[in-house]
Amino acid sequence: MARANETVAALLQEYADLLSITQGDAFKARAYEKAARAIAGHSSDVAGLDAKGLRDIPNVGKSIADKVAEYLEGGSIAVVEEARTAIPPGVRELVAIPGLGPRKAMQLYEDLGISSVDGLLDAVTRHRLRDLKGFGAKTEDNIRHGIELMQKAGGRILVSSAMDVAEQIVAELSAIDGCVRCTYAGSLRRMRETIGDIDILVAAEDSAPFMAAIGELPQTAEIIAGGAKKTSVRTTKGLQVDLRVLPPSAWGAGLQYFTGSKEHNVRIREIAVRRKLKLSEYGLFHAKSGEMIVSETEREIYERLDLPWIPPPLRENRGEIEAGQRGELPDLVTDADIRGDLHTHTDLTDGVSTLEEMVAAAAARGYAYYAVTDHAPNLYMQRMTTEKMLAQRDRVRALDGTHGRMRLLHGTELNIAPDGSLDWPDDVLAGFDVCVASIHSHFTQSRDELTRRLIRACESPYVSVIGHPTTRRIGKRPGIDADFDAVFEACARTGTALEIDSHPERLDLRDEDILRARKYGVKFSIDSDAHSTTHLPYIRFGVGTAQRAWLTKDDVINTWPLGRLRKFLAAKRPRA
Structure with a gap:
């Protein structure tokens, strides 16, 4: 529940x-x-x-x-x-x-x-x-x-809310006798940032127990339509869930079909037709004889069409099929590749968990390193001072090494002022292990002003990461109007990483922006922007966004060993 x-x-x-x-x-x-x-x-x-x-x-x-x-x-x-x-x-x-x-x-x-x-x-x-x-x-x-x-x-909801519902339903249905496999499909499996409805697939010989069960789940408000192969329900929060039960022998074909996207599937079916084959949710067949060729796994479907298995986040018809045919699909970054989180907050500013609680929760995730980056003084409502910051640094240093081999970094999330200046002078910034710089106000400046503002922050020798670069909040606030190609060029030139903020309301940068930025040679940091211990797992949504943008772990600085990360952070700084 x-x-x-x-x-x-x-x-x-x-x-x-x-x-x-x-x-x-x-x-x-x-x-x-x-x-x-x-x-x-x-x-x-x-x-x-x-x-x-x-x-x-x-x-x-x-x-x-x-x-x-x-x-x-x-x-x-x-x-x-x-x-x-x-x-x-x-x-x-x-x-x-x-x-x-x-x-x-x-x-x-x-x-x-x-x-x-x-x-x-x-x-x-x-x-x-x-x-x-x-x-x-x-x-x-x-x-x-x-x-x-x-x-x-419209009626779309954040990926995190949809994931909560989907995982609860998958867990409930997986426990029913006769369930061979169960998972979610559709745009949720492709890790789109918002979801219209949820597709749940079950592999079982008998569909009846599952069709009955979904109507009786605590989160089900009403049954929209019922049948032997598909039942649609509406949850108590108004979200539509479509359950389909497939024969276990058709699992791979059904999973491929219902994952989508529509554009990707059209291309895949065109390839099948050229080979005198027919692809449906039930399998891959000879077009003339109707004889089944393969259907049990997705990998078999793709291999029979002379393609490697294509990860779901790539299935948007943005060149993934051609890359697969050339043998050039990227080895995508995964959750397991993330070695640390470089943007988090505590109750010293606007977080709700203590430093000790956040550090313990990060250690429980198996991180090799973890950065605390509370807000800086110019975000006045957070009441940060230099004295508070230095006291926190002492606490961070004292905690370093107390959770196995995880190393702690003391950082800050700076505020990029309307003129591009930052909160503390350089001699103070030099004392931080990592500085994230973000825009938190004056979102309606002109395009030129916002562009200069971001570029000036990139040019600071102490700014390692530009946080939530477009400042958008999905469904609540549009991104700022800046020349981001100029910003991407500046990040590449200065060795400044761009953040993929994993908070489900942000997912900033979005996948389309990441694809553009990557062409300039920019590196990225996938961070949770956690304000409580319960936010740390949000990193999975940032990873999903990075996967949609074709990123590998070499593109993401917080997948690197600490030694390599430290070299990256130090590269911009003046030599002593």
């Missing part, structure tokens, strides 16, 4: 938004936002905690703990329900538009009577917003873009 933390965190975040709309109480809203983040990242399921256990979660005091307990006992929180009734539903819908925010949403309702996304889009088209206080032509453009972003996402 899924943890209650996600649902509770979503409720508290919603209440924070409602408070911002109804009361304008930024301090109280911020308190609930912090509590929501802390609960989402807490290592234990809040459903199993007593009152004291809830209060022990960072940023969760008695009042918030009581509300969490109220939800766990009765399934709702009275103050949230009351706040909902005070706000027209359409205004809550507007808050979901990237870049709008609760206060502006309420202003639009009060001043213009706008209470729907369609109504807002009409008002933007007719330029009704630009004369409102706090708005303008630029704001209208941003809102229009935010609406387009939200509509483009």
Whole structure:
């Protein structure tokens, strides 16, 4: 079963938004936002905690703990329900538009009577917003873009949310007698960043037990359609899951077919036709006689078509078939290749786990090295100081070597200011083992300004990695408008790595950007950007994105042995 933390965190975040709309109480809203983040990242399921256990979660005091307990006992929180009734539903819908925010949403309702996304889009088209206080032509453009972003996402969900559901269902169905094999397929197996629905495949002689079981799972809200070979259900969170049961003898063909992509499969079927063969979800057949040739494994299907097995993340018809025919498919980076994490946070800034907890969790993952990179002073809300940073460095040095052979690196996530400058002077930066530099504000600068800003950060002799380079948040905030080809060239020239931020809301760089950057000779760092111990496993999604971009472990600096990594980090720095 899924943890209650996600649902509770979503409720508290919603209440924070409602408070911002109804009361304008930024301090109280911020308190609930912090509590929501802390609960989402807490290592234990809040459903199993007593009152004291809830209060022990960072940023969760008695009042918030009581509300969490109220939800766990009765399934709702009275103050949230009351706040909902005070706000027209359409205004809550507007808050979901990237870049709008609760206060502006309420202003639009009060001043213009706008209470729907369609109504807002009409008002933007007719330029009704630009004369409102706090708005303008630029704001209208941003809102229009935010609406387009939200509509483009449609009913798709983040890969992490889909993976949680899929793995739970696979585990449940795999335990049923008669299950020979069970896995997820479709865009989830290809590690797309967002997922429309989930495809689950089972290999079994008798489909009936599985069709019955999926309808009875706790996460199933309704059965959309049922049958002997396929059943579709909708989960309690509105996600469609399609279950197909295949004969074990047809497993390979079915897995290949239902993994996709459509474009990849069209090409594969064209190759089959040229060989006077027919490929379907049931197998590879002689076109004329109908005789089965192979069907049991994917590898057999590809080999019979004179192709190597093509890893699912590559199956997008972006040259993978031609590369396979030439024998030039890359040996893709894997989760097992990751030797360390170079971008993580603790509760010293905006994380929710302590330094000791984060280090222990990293060691449990078998890492050879691990970097702590809390925020730097110019992100003022995090209240970092040089004194705090130096005290943390002493703690990191004291912990180094206490978890087997894992080595600890003390780093920082710097803020790239609007002019491209960084938080600390060079003499302070020289004391860090690794510096990640990221943009956290002023996202709407001009294209030239944003480009110069990033390039100046690349040219710092102490910046090793540019963190979440486009700053996007999937479905919430578009990436910045910079000349990234110029940035990629600067990274290659200066020996600065680009981050693949593995947080499912970011996945930044995205696969298309990585493919472009790689052509310049850029190296990459796949990091979790973890703000709690529960975020460290996010690295799998960054690896999936890297695989979609054809990266090998030689392209990724945190797959390298520590000695090679240290040489890379030191290469830019002035020689003593």
